[in-house]
Structures are given as C-alpha cells and as structure tokens.
Amino acid sequence: MAEVDESSKPMFAGLSDVSISTDIPVEGEINVPVGTSSQDDEYSTLDEPVKDTILRDLTAVGKKFVHVMYPKKSSALLRDWDLWGPLLLCVTLALMLQGGSVDSKEDEGPQFAEVFVIIWFGSVIITLNSKLLGGTISFFQSLCVLGYCIMPLTVAMIVCRLVLLGGSGKVSFIIRLLVVTASFSWSTFASTAFLADSQPTNRKALVVYPVFLFYFVIGWMILTFSQST
C-alpha cells in the first residue's frame, strides 16, 4: 500500500489510485497461529441452517454430560467450555424445586429465584475463591465445570420426585436420603476431578471445601423438597 502511494505522490494523475479503501483490494493472508480453517468456520457459521448450529451445540453439551457421568481426568470439559449445559440444568432444577407447596403463597415464589441465585452466585464465589488461592483455571471454565457437575443432583431430583409420588413415609425418606447423598458425593467428586488439577497440590482441600458446601446446600434443598397434596 505504501509503495503505491510513494510512487504516485508527485503525480496528480494518480488521483484515482489514492482512495485505497475502495479500489485496491486487501492483499495477502491473515495468518492466525491457530489454523485458518477454524477461522473460516467461524465466519461461515452465519450461513449454515439453524438446525446445524443447534445440533452442533447440543452434541457438544451432550458430550460434556457424558464426561460428567464418567469423570476421568480429561481436559475436554475445560477446553471447549460453554454455559448452555449449566443454564439448562439450573433452570430444570429450579423449576422442579419450585412446583412444591402450592397452597402457601409465601413459599412458592422465591423458590425459583432462590435456586437460580444460589447456583450462579455460589459458582461465582467458588471460582473467585479458587482464583484467589492461586488457581490457573479461568473464570468461565470454572463456571462451566461447576454447572455441569450439577447434573447428578438434577437426576437425583427427578428420582426424588418419582419416589415422592409413591408416598412420603419413612421408607421414602431413607431412599431419598441415600439417592441424594450418593449424587451429591458424585457431583463433588466429579468437579474435584476437573478443578483440583488447577491448584497447587497442598491446597486442594481449601478449594474442595466450598465446592462440598455448595453441592451440600443444593442436595439438602432437594432432600427437603416436599410436595403437599
């Protein structure tokens, strides 16, 4: 670009050549260190049909669910983080926890907002805590992991509701207690498998405790959910 201008500077005849923006096309390649193919993908996703986009996102979410169910130390959950899964799980859990006591007006309203706020602000606080303790994980990755690991608790909620349909005596309470305890330990263990790697080795307990408390509060909300007939 500069060379063309230098050559045409003393000549007024080069008037038509000066408006660089419109006439002379941009030359060369934008060499991004990450392969150009993925950059082309980003720009071509605008043209693809909506079904493709949705299916691709759903597949990604589904793959992460599988990773949570079998928590191995893989970094896939961390690398391709997204917040669709946590949002889905959070809304499902909040909706199911809400449909509880229909007769008393005070208990119905705040339930949805409470669960939503607890999950998201709890995740934010745990992330801040792990960053302050010297973790190497980024903010949204941590939110993603904590959100996805709520899945066992959502499954437990579904099971609890089914058990409550059958009756609400002592036996059902014991079954619900066992299910909720198992899923809450599973959640804690799954999220620890992803999060603890990012911490210095001797401080893992400091990071695990808030996660334990977080899932404990959610699990306890599920356990004390009672449906009035």
Add this chain to the structure above:
Amino acid sequence: MASSDGNKNTNTEPWGGFDDNIIQGTGSAVIDMENMDDTSGSSFEDMGEMHQRMKEEEEVAAEAEATEEETGEDGEFLGMKGIKGQLGRQVADEVWQAGKRQASKAFNLYANIDILRPYFDVEPIQVRNRLIESMIPIRMINFPQKIAGELYGPMMLVFTLVAILLHGMKTSGTVIREGTLMGTAIGTCFGYWLGVSSFIYFLAYLCNAQITMLQMLSLLGYGLFGHCVVLFVTYNVHFHSLFYILWLVIGGLSTLRMVAAIISRTVGQTPRLILCGTLAALHMLFLLYLHFAYHKIVEGILDTLEGPNLPPIQRVARDLPVVATAAVNAMNVTVKTLMGS
C-alpha cells in the same frame, strides 16, 4: 516519520497522540480473557479474542505506515478526499484503541482481585490450627497477642453458618414475610460479620487499641466457629438445657479468646472494659438470637421426616430484619449506657 523506538509507538501527531502505554500482564483480573495459556483456540470466545488481537497488531502496523503517507498528503489536495476513507478510519480506530485501553486500565485498577490475594495465602493445616485455637483463650494480656490476618477461614465459616442457618429455618418451618430464606440467612451472617467487625474496629479506634480492620475481621470470623458448632448440634438435638450449656461453654470460650486478644492490645481500664463488654455482649447475644429466632420448635413436628399428614402447624410469620436490627440496637444502647457510667 514513525519513531524508531523498539516498541510500538504511534505518537507521530504534533498534538502528542494517544497514550500508548499498554499495560502488559498486570496480573489476573476477575474475568481473565487475556489469559490465553489455559484455553486453546477452539472456543468461540477465544477465537474472537485472538482474531481481535491479530487485527489490532495489523492495525497498529498499518497505522505506522498510514501516518507516513497521511502527513505527506496533508500538504496536497489529495488528503481531503480521504476523510471518509483512510483518514476517517484512522481516527476512528485510534479512538477505539484508546478507549479500550482506558477501560481496561480502569477495570484492572478497580476490579482487581489481586488486592485480596495475599489474604488467601494459607495452607489447610494453618486453617485447621486456627479453628482449634479460636476456642482456646490465651491468658497473656500484657503483651499484644498475635492475630492472623487471613480471610479464607472467616469467609468459609460465614458460609457454613449460612448453610446451618438455612437448615434450621427449613426444619422449623419459619416463614419469612419479606424476602427469602436464603436472603435472610446470608444477610444476617454477613451483616453480623462485617457490621460488628466495623463497629468494634470503630470503637477500637476511639479507645486507641492496636488492631487493624483485617485483624478484626479475621478474629470475629474465627469466633463464628463456636457459633457454627453450637447451632449445628442444637438444631438437630432439641433440648433447651443442652443449648444453654453449650451457649455458655462454647460461646463463652470463643468470646473469651476474642476478648483476651483485644485486651492485650488496649491500654487503660475503661477502654478495655468498653471494648470487651461490647464485643462479649454482641457475640453471646448473636448466638442466642440465632437459636431462638430461626428455630421455633413446634409441637408435633420436629423435622421433615414427617409428611404432610399431620395437623396443621402453627406458623408464625416474622418480620425478621426489623426485629433483628431493633433488638441489636436496643442491646447496644443498653450496654453502652451501662458501661459508660
């Protein structure tokens, strides 16, 4: 025309140009979008970030070239034609760059959680030791006692207290009229921790005690460990006499520890009396309040083991925030008048 410095410097305009001091790597902010080490490029956000960065570098290089030709064209008629073209775009880009740099500077300054990082630098062993020590009063009051300035333990204890409080509220069927269970629990616990710490710090400032705000927060936070233990036990085992015994013993021990630490850092009989009386009263009364306000035992229902097949319970709606502040204020005034005489 472009300066021959080693780093990128586009200060070629006669009026000084924009500030080009890009803060490189000042440590992590809350949202660490600059940190490319732990994310690969396959996430859309990171791709966008990387693309933006490449474009920025390209534009900075293009700026350096374009300012050459621009100052050459200014003297000629050709420059005016490019107002909508090259010149306009140059200015717009520079304004954008400068605005972005200012915003990121302000963000790094105010939302920088690295300010809090040194207070979280603890090992699990230290936290455990401090938890145990918070129940053991030290009798050395002629020499300032060492108080650890740490915020991890206190914060975790406050959250644990919130969880225990929620459990107590739910199992006793407390109905909150204005607000939610969660909001009330969080508000009470954090309000106590931050509010009473600030108040005692203010009193300490008046009484010339050698204690910093951080130490006060840390001391009171660890003092909540006793509260957590007592509430955890008494929300599940419903004996009033047990509660009173635990209140005196465990509450008393943790209060004595805090009081001894503060006495050791104050000179003079009256200041010591004021500070310690206020702190002891507030701490013990808070435990009493937590037990009675949030845990109403109702005849016939003890916990959620029972289903809905029981006679309707007597639910008493409480305007808790009003009661809380009024009670605390009343106690404060009473104590102050008693101590001041």
